[in-house]
Amino acid sequence: MTEDTTVLNTAPAITKEALAHLGEGHIAYVKQIRSEDVPGLFPTAPELSPGQKLFALHAANGTPIMLTDSLEAAIANAWSNELQTVSVH
Numbered sequence: 001m002t003e004d005t006t007v008l009n010t011a012p013a014i015t016k017e018a019l020a021h022l023g024e025g026h027i028a029y030v031k032q033i034r035s036e037d038v039p040g041l042f043p044t045a046p047e048l049s050p051g052q053k054l055f056a057l058h059a060a061n062g063t064p065i066m067l068t069d070s071l072e073a074a075i076a077n078a079w080s081n082e083l084q085t086v087s088v089h
Helices: 016-020 035-041 071-080
Strands: 027-034 053-059 064-068 084-086
Touching (some): 027 071, 064 071
Parallel strands (some): 027 084
Antiparallel strands (some): 027 053
């Protein structure tokens, strides 16, 4: 005797476009970066000496918002712009 174990997914599908805008204007994340990565993320930033550890605040869709040398400053900037920071691994 066999049992039918078909499972139906009733959750609505989310489009790639809708997923890209999820959390927009409400959620941000902080990522530690090296000074060597700055030109690719912040093309107008001044040249920095290599080997520095910095923190970049990003919008939910990955757009860089600000650069700082302090995690606390990045989080404070998010809060001042009414953005909730989330942990990203």
